[in-house]
Amino acid sequence: MEELPPGQFRHLFDHLPGTLFFAKNREGRLMAGNPAFVKRCGFQREDQIVGLTDKQIFPPRLADKYHRDDEKVITTKxxxxxxxELFPNSQGRPEWFITDKLPLFDKHGNVCGLCGTVRSYEEQRAAIQPYLELAEVAEHLKANFRERLEVAELAEIAGLSVRQFERKFRKTFQTTPRSYLMRMRVIKACELLAGSNLPITEVALEAGFYDHSDFSRQFRKHMGQAPTAYRREKRGGGPKLPR
Known part of the structure; x- marks a missing residue:
């Protein structure tokens, strides 16, 4: 880690959709901001916000609130x-946002500033809405992962036609209902392999697989190793590293 140039990781925030990133010194002056934060503050380039305080950018009432929170982070560490909290949206109107603020420390352990992220509450809610709409289906699969997959039944639970359901499920979970179910069975198998002495064939049946060969094939596909190798590794009997 000591060989890494400082400050590289903050550029990760330049590419996170819907996330504003900022950093301030102890005096509350902005020292960094990702493109989304800079734009939301009404500027074009990061260097235009460096050195500014919240009072120079935001309405007094909001700026005072941000400053009080900053002081709390710095004093309590x-x-x-x-x-x-309220934060101006892209049209400049106050909107509800979710903010996280963390203290920044120098090499001696002293607080030298803080950094934070700001995410739109409405955008966050909109992002998870598709998952909420399929939550009942997901719970059904979790409780019945050993059973035969019936797409028509899942579609009925979701209140959709089979075609609508399959399209919505793939868009939301980036996979098919069958692949989703298979992953749940493999997760259960991992739990049994690591925490029980059941023979491999019984692990397969308990996890919802119909036979040993299907289990071995699916397990290797998802985990990259055979069930026996996984069990040995989890119990501390994995292959020894070369000296």
Missing amino acids: QPLLGLI
Whole structure:
């Protein structure tokens, strides 16, 4: 880690959709901001916000609130997470956002500033809405992963036609209902292999597979190794590394 140039990781935030990133010094002056934050503050380039305080950018009432939270992070040396607060949206109107603020420390362990992220509450809710709409289906699969997959039954639970359901499921989970179910069975098999002495064939049946060969094939496909090798590795009997 000591060989890594400082500051590289902050550029990760340049590419996170829907996330504003900022960093401030102890005096509350902005020292960094990702493109989304810079634009939301009404500027074009990061260097235009460096050195500015919240009072120079935001309405007094909002700026005072941000400053109080910043002071709390700096004085307590503890993060403030999941703050639901008002922040100007892209049209400049106050909107509810989720803010996380964390203290930044120098090499001597002293607080030298803070950094944070701001995410739109509405956008976050919209992002998870498809999952919420299929939550009942997901719970059904979790409770009945050993049973035969009936897509028509799942579609009925979701209140959709089979075609609509399959399209929505793939778009939401980036996989098919069958592949989703298979992953759940493999996860259960991993749990049994690591935490029980059941023979491999019984593990296969308990996890919802119909026979040993199908289990071995699917397990290797998802985990990259045979069930016996996985069990040996999890119990501390994996292959020894060369000296």
